[in-house]
Amino acid sequence: MSRSDFSKAKRVVVKIGSSLLTDGGRGLNKPAIAGWVEQMAALRKHDVDVVLVSSGSVAEGMSRLKLKTRPKTLHELQAAASVGQMGLVRRFEDEFQTHGLLAAQVLLTHDDLSDRQRYLNARSTLLTLLDFGVVPVINENDAVATEEIRFGDNDTLGALVANLVEADLLLLLTDQLGLFDANPSLNPAAQLISEISVNESLLDEVAGGSISGLGRGGMFTKVRAARLAARSGAATVIVSGKLEQVVNRVFAGEALGTYMIPNIAPLAARKQWLAGQLQLKGSVTLDDGAVKILKAAGKSLLAVGVKTVSGSFQRGDLVSCLDAHGQEIARGLINYGADDAAKIAGKPSSEFEALLGYADDDELIHRDNLVLV
Numbered sequence: 001m002s003r004s005d006f007s008k009a010k011r012v013v014v015k016i017g018s019s020l021l022t023d024g025g026r027g028l029n030k031p032a033i034a035g036w037v038e039q040m041a042a043l044r045k046h047d048v049d050v051v052l053v054s055s056g057s058v059a060e061g062m063s064r065l066k067l068k069t070r071p072k073t074l075h076e077l078q079a080a081a082s083v084g085q086m087g088l089v090r091r092f093e094d095e096f097q098t099h100g101l102l103a104a105q106v107l108l109t110h111d112d113l114s115d116r117q118r119y120l121n122a123r124s125t126l127l128t129l130l131d132f133g134v135v136p137v138i139n140e141n142d143a144v145a146t147e148e149i150r151f152g153d154n155d156t157l158g159a160l161v162a163n164l165v166e167a168d169l170l171l172l173l174t175d176q177l178g179l180f181d182a183n184p185s186l187n188p189a190a191q192l193i194s195e196i197s198v199n200e201s202l203l204d205e206v207a208g209g210s211i212s213g214l215g216r217g218g219m220f221t222k223v224r225a226a227r228l229a230a231r232s233g234a235a236t237v238i239v240s241g242k243l244e245q246v247v248n249r250v251f252a253g254e255a256l257g258t259y260m261i262p263n264i265a266p267l268a269a270r271k272q273w274l275a276g277q278l279q280l281k282g283s284v285t286l287d288d289g290a291v292k293i294l295k296a297a298g299k300s301l302l303a304v305g306v307k308t309v310s311g312s313f314q315r316g317d318l319v320s321c322l323d324a325h326g327q328e329i330a331r332g333l334i335n336y337g338a339d340d341a342a343k344i345a346g347k348p349s350s351e352f353e354a355l356l357g358y359a360d361d362d363e364l365i366h367r368d369n370l371v372l373v
């Protein structure tokens with residue numbers, strides 16, 4: 001896909017970051033919100049489905065509660081988010097209404113998307129809203145999201161939503177012109193990267209964290225988001241939400257921001273869901289033979305190829321498969337808990353019964369539950 005194809009996109013996820021929405025921490029930037037909504041409404045007029053992922057609940061809550069700095073404790077953050085979310089959705093609802101559009105609030109936690117059934121439920125709800133012509137306004141359900149079940153940043157949430165609704169385009173609107181070859185907030189000589197493949201390993205070096213105290217993930221999570229989105233074939237553009245008519249101009253193919261080219265083979269729907277799982281419960285280190293077999297794709301992981309097991313996980317948990325250098329090569333849902341996996345590591349399945357007193361699946365991780373990274 002090249003930039004000129006963006007105009008053919010039928011479904012787009014627009015993510016607006018905290019750094020941008022909050023007018024430097026002084027509550028919501030209302031004129032800017034009106035501007036983005038106007039542009040999204042223009043897309044709707046051309047029958048493009050629009051899903052909005054908006055941050056800003058904590059920042060708006062801080063402003064309403066007159067807190068000068070971002071709260072430190074989780075409960076204060078959750079309280080601030082609950083207060084702020086009211087202002088956020090109200091603002092979007094009012095703005096969409098002026099264009100004759102309905103908005104719907106959808107709050108998600110990581111837990112909602114890591115459970116396959118709930119993932120599918122969320123998908124059906126979002127698709128139904130789009131069928132109704134409604135613009136879903138999504139944020140993390142901060143009021144209940146504890147550390148273990150948080151996305152933490154909305155870039156990741158935006159990418160998983162792009163997977164869920166099979167969007168063509170993910171627009172990450174932020175406070176910088178795009179992704180630079182170094183953090184421009186720290187290095188004035190940094191250069192904007194106009195286009196780059198999501199596969200490019202350089203990305204891991206240049207994408208730093210957020211220093212504003214408002215945003216959470218910085219560019220690190222935007223790069224990860226672009227890679228996740230690419231798994232369902234979505235193109236990602238990281239671009240400044242401060243540019244005049246930015247959404248329409250990106251749609252028209254103008255070379256703004258950073259286009260993260262999704263040139264990886266898209267995964268089947270179930271594997272996209274697996275790839276979007278973030279909470280690893282442990283890891284298994286493989287011998288070189290098993291690494292080769294997994295990389296050749298399409299094969300299950302057998303216990304015989306495992307050298308060591310670490311972490312405390314249960315059957316069905318997500319674990320990482322590492323090579324001898326500790327590099328992750330795949331992740332998947334494991335068929336044995338950590339203690340049993342350690343007992344059968346390096347052994348053929350014919351010995352499982354003698355070692356464990358029972359024999360379950362032959363595979364440690366079945367190929368349907370395994371995804372290369």
Ligand SMILES: Nc1ncnc2c1ncn2[C@@H]1O[C@H](COP(=O)(O)OP(=O)(O)O)[C@@H](O)[C@H]1O
Nearest residue numbers: 017018019174180182183208210215216217218
């Ligand atoms: N290579 C980079 N290019 C651009 N910005 C970067 C880079 N590395 C780190 N950053 C930081 O990422 C910030 C944007 O991320 P963040 O504050 O999380 O915004 P948002 O709320 O929009 O997600 C920038 O303000 C900048 O400080």
Ligand SMILES: N[C@@H](CCC(=O)OP(=O)(O)O)C(=O)O
Nearest residue numbers: 017018055056057058154216
């Ligand atoms: N969900 C929270 C925090 C999300 C957040 O800050 O994300 P981001 O703007 O992507 O760095 C909020 O609405 O304030």
